[in-house]
Amino acid sequence: MPNTELPGDDTARHETGRLTDAQRSTLGSLIDSIQPVPDELGERFAAQGQQLALVGGPVRDALLGRDSHDVDLTTDAVPQRILELVDGWADSVWTVGIDFGTVGLRKKGLQLEITTYRSESYSPKSRKPEVAYGTDIEDDLLRRDFTVNAMAVHVPDGTFVDPFGGLRDLHAQVLRTPGRPEDSFSDDPLRIMRAVRFAAQLGFTLAPEVAEAARDMADRLTIVSAERVRDELVKLMLSPNPRTGIELMVDLGIAQYVFPEIPRMSLEIDEHHRHKDVYQHSLTVLDQAIDLERSRGHEPDLVLRLAALLHDIGKPKTRSFEGNNRVTFHHHEVVGASMTRKRLNKLRFSKDVVNAVSKLVSLHLRFHGYGKGEWTDSAVRRYARDAGDQLERLHILTRADCTTRNKRKAAALARSYDDIERRIDELAEQEELDRIRPDLDGNEIQEILGIGPGPAVGKAYRYMLELRLENGPMSKEEATAELREWAGQHIE
Structure with missing residues (x-):
């Protein structure tokens, strides 16, 4: 040059x-x-x-x-x-x-x-x-x-x-402001978020005076538009090491003004891993999801990473104590999905991102009922159907959610999930599971039963879908016979 x-x-x-x-x-x-x-x-x-x-x-x-x-x-x-x-x-x-x-x-x-x-x-x-x-x-x-x-x-x-x-x-490899950090953050408070984002993105540390000013002035983020905060959060989550940025947000008191549910998780003890609190567990799940994301050849995935960080967000609200000092978090996945939706909407995330992340949070415990492979084919179909277009992300999230130090238990969980993925793949090949439909469509149901459009057609359609999930594909003759038998008992 x-x-x-x-x-x-x-x-x-x-x-x-x-x-x-x-x-x-x-x-x-x-x-x-x-x-x-x-x-x-x-x-x-x-x-x-x-x-x-x-x-x-x-x-x-x-x-x-x-x-x-x-x-x-x-x-x-x-x-x-x-x-x-x-x-x-x-x-x-x-x-x-x-x-x-x-x-x-x-x-x-x-x-x-x-x-x-x-x-x-x-x-x-x-x-x-x-x-x-x-x-x-x-x-x-x-x-x-x-x-x-x-x-x-x-x-x-x-x-x-x-x-x-x-x-x-x-x-x-240090982040320092050209002038006084207090002046810089006062001019544009979003720079507080940029500091943690660059730390995650570049692997740099914050100069002591920058960290101190960020801590003291974190409440100034409340005057910044939700869209600008969201954009910085997205860049942070898609960085090579989002954990660094999340930990800085929590340690400096920034998270309470951006995503207060995250630091609140640090108060709760996970019932399966009592040596870790839920916050640390969630960071580990985030790290493991990123490792799996990379090993499977995927690009950095905002939806997956948000779901990994937030999958246990509902635990603080659902904590209860049972006998022998056992802590439980019943239905935390349902509560967590609702909390996730509310917070992501407040941060002005797109409808698609909100729906996808909330869905993964709501489904992240579903696999734990699989046991040693006792699920019927219909249960596997339902698992895949409920996940829909989030199935691959759910695979990664569920695997990442295993943070036990017990190697035997971790290996058993991995084998079980290998099995469910294999069964889903086999069923998908046999039945095109990702496009599963009843064996009769709405027009055929009306023709067979001799009825017009209305609620009865919807009920019949849902019944035929459940039958398809339970039994797999049927011939048209078999499906017609099943429909007529059902209609004789449910449609006057």
């Missing part, structure tokens, strides 16, 4: 680190990968006396050797000026974020965002930031969340800008 320079050691706040040859090379590769943005657009801005720089995540990820799909740029040009400068160059432009100083555009398949140098802050009761534009890149970098995201590369000349020691913190 030509002309890559370093700021002097007399920078205002921190002594910056030195780029290695490898890091210079990766920044050069980053610039090459997003052509023609650096050369054509950078020169277009420079010709009009405006600055343009790659900033934030793309620079950080390049220096870490990580792939990045973002192209974020910053400039001293105000939004209207940005629109003028990209007119005739960009293939398409959108202005959804223009009130916050951001212009989006597309060029030769690349999607990028250009944001005017700015500062933003929240008033004590506001859910929306107040934006003011700036003219100096260092002031813009000062307002960013963490020093590792406060590095930039000017285009087209490739000058590296790092006034707050981001490169140093990158090497140390």
